Amino acid sequence: MASNPTSDSTNGTKDSSNGTHEVAPSSIPRSITADQRKVALITGITGQDGSYLTECLLSKGYEVHGLIRRSSNFNTARLDHIYVDPHNSAKARMKLHYADLSDASSLRRWVDSILPDEVYNLAAQSHVAVSFEIPDYTADVVGTGALRLLEAVRLAPKPIRYYQAGSSEMFGSTPPPQSETSPFHPRSPYAAAKVAAHWYTVNYREAYDMFACNGILFNHESPRRGENFVTRKITRAVGRIKLGLQTKLFLGNLSAARDWGFAGDYVEAMWLMLQQDKPGDYVVATEESHTVEEFLQAAFGYAGLDWKDHVVIDERYFRPAEVDSLRGDSTKARSVLKWKPKVGFHDLVAMMVDNDLEIAKKEKVLVTAGYMNPQQQP
DSSP: OOOOOOTTOOOOOSOOOOOTTOOOOOOOOTTOOTTTOOEEEEETTTSHHHHHHHHHHHHTTOEEEEEEOOOSSOOOGGGGGGOOOTTOTTTOOEEEEEOOTTOHHHHHHHHHHHOOSEEEEOOOOOOHHHHHHSHHHHIIIIIIHHHHHHHHHHTSSSOOEEEEEEEGGGTTTSOSSBOTTSOOOOOSHHHHHHHHHHHHHHHHHHHHOOOEEEEEEOOEEOTTSOTTSHHHHHHHHHHHHHTTSOOOEEESOSSOEEOOEEHHHHHHHHHHHTTSSSOOEEEEOOSOOEEHHHHHHHHHHHTTOOGGGTEEEOGGGSOSSOOOBOOBOOHHIIIIIOOOOOSOHHHHHHHHHHHHHHHHHHHHHHHHTTSSOTTSOO
16 A cells, blocks of 8 residues: 655555556666756656656656645556655655645645756646536646646746646647647637646746747557546457456447547657757647547457447537547657657557456456456446
8 A cells, every 4th residue: 555645755556457568667777876867746647648757757767756636545556566665765766745736835835845857747637528517627727727837837946847738629629630830729628728728838938938848749548548538448348348247338429530649659759848959839649530430440349349239329428519520730749859659549459458358357357256246337
């Protein structure tokens, strides 16, 4: 069981449930000493992107600090495989601290005490459909939360480079392909809040000469994606259906098209933005789009199943305002950052299905032994 975060302790639990495709971070060069290491501060470190970015930065010799919200349940599972007990000070280079984007004082306190070289703002209420149900909270955390963090970085006693996580959802109904110069037309409270955070970042860059970058990342998935996001919802269902634990999958709009990439590739682009001579804004995308139906075909087909035998359309999963098609133009990132995606669409789908088949096999054992209710899903 993980210990609680404190002002000088690392947190997390000691085991990992990540899929077989997960790769541990490379060893740290011996030539890097504690005094030479860069220090990074990450909000949203317990999320999909936060965990991959932590791996990336640790592999580059960084000391990483993460801000997490207090919860009665441990939510550090995505970091378990890189957790080192804080009492092992020689190896513990990831430290977690309690804070919240809704609490400006906590942000200011940690920025001033850690004095990082780089800040990555990844935290958000990031579920688009949920943002229609809790719009006030979404706007406060996603939009105003970014402003609070920018202000803390601005007031720090040393220059700090800042990364703001944007979203392709900001483009909304703007026709594809979408680039850095395409107009924003958000279609959800989440997207509107991300647009606000984007322009706060631009404003602080221009008004205070801060090194602040916006990364407009198109959809990026992985075996660590939250299970209430459509791609992971699909691959979890594939694993459970294959093992006889589930028969039906309820979804909404199957014609929505998205530019899906691998989250592990995209965090490298985040880091590259903060290594440039000048700050800027970058679209990060594969430049390919696929519909939800195509994702279903790839995922179910990979497991030898026919999605039409199991998928049921449920009107409750349609958004009040749909985003029909997103496909990024990442020319700037590819030319300036020298970045390009490594994992293609079908390899991404296979990676996620393989992971969720392994999870379903473990669930099957628990069901057979009577420790899990097999009727949790229809």
